[in-house]
Amino acid sequence: MAEIVKLNVGGVIYTTSRSTLTKYPNSMLGTMFSGRLPTTKDEHGNYWIDSNGEIFRYVLDFLRHGCLTIPEHFKDFELLEKEADFYQLPELTKAVKTRSCTQCGKQINDTEEKEHLVVKVSTRSYDSYVQIFGANETIRKLQSSLSPYKNGQINDMQCGEKNIVIHKYCQRSLPPAALKLELLNLGFNMCQNVPDEAEPEKTASYWFMKQKSGAAE
Known part of the structure; x- marks a missing residue:
């Protein structure tokens, strides 16, 4: 049975599994939840991560599904790329850059x-x-x-x-x-x-x- 983990990311609470968080072993989350990096908990026992809580939903979805899932009119590519770098997920960084380029290309209406x-x-x-x-x-x-x-x-x-x-x-x-x-x-x-x-x-x-x-x- 998968171990359930609760996260407090910048004040937003998420529930996921340890296997999801360690999907990319060399990422920041992978090292944190494999015991190779110290962790901090808030007063309710949730693992605390000082980062953007709203954007983290896209990071977590990427860990779950292995692909970038964002709304059609998503605009915060720069911020999401910054978060991908923060979590040391080069696979996500590449996916964000590609989607950003594609979306910008679609806006060019020659x-x-x-x-x-x-x-x-x-x-x-x-x-x-x-x-x-x-x-x-x-x-x-x-x-x-x-x-x-x-x-x-x-x-x-x-x-x-x-x-x-x-x-x-x-x-x-x-x-x-x-x-x-x-x-x-x-x-x-x-x-x-x-x-x-x-x-x-x-x-x-x-x-x-x-x-x-x-x-x-």
Whole structure:
């Protein structure tokens, strides 16, 4: 019979099994509930974890089912990725990044007349990056023009129904001003600035748009 475990995560109570918590032995929870890491209990005997209690539901579901289960219009990807890193679950981190990229790709609504591109910028001290979402042809042009800045971390990824290409640069290696200049050179203009709800002062998405060749103004 599975051993039942009660958790107090940031004030939110969860009930699960020890086998679920140790599904990934090298994770933080795996080491905690296999006895390799000290644990703390609250006044009611629940295991205490000082983290985001609301977001933990998605972490726990991932442990239970082995896949990321989130609502269709979920927005807190940055926060969930941060929690995945906190719990030392690289499998969840990867799943969050992939779903975030796919969802952002679906939001890009290109038409016959207009092309859109999204740039996500993070200025967080522990995770500084510039992430670019756009069409294959546009990304290839940017790769060529931004080649002098390739001395930092770069990750390529293809995902989404529209064959969106994501290019990720360490922000220190790719100044946002340089990227904006290259986008202006390609005919893009910034049309929207969307701060992240979780960390509006440190993370934001910038939407760029341009008229396609031959399209009427």
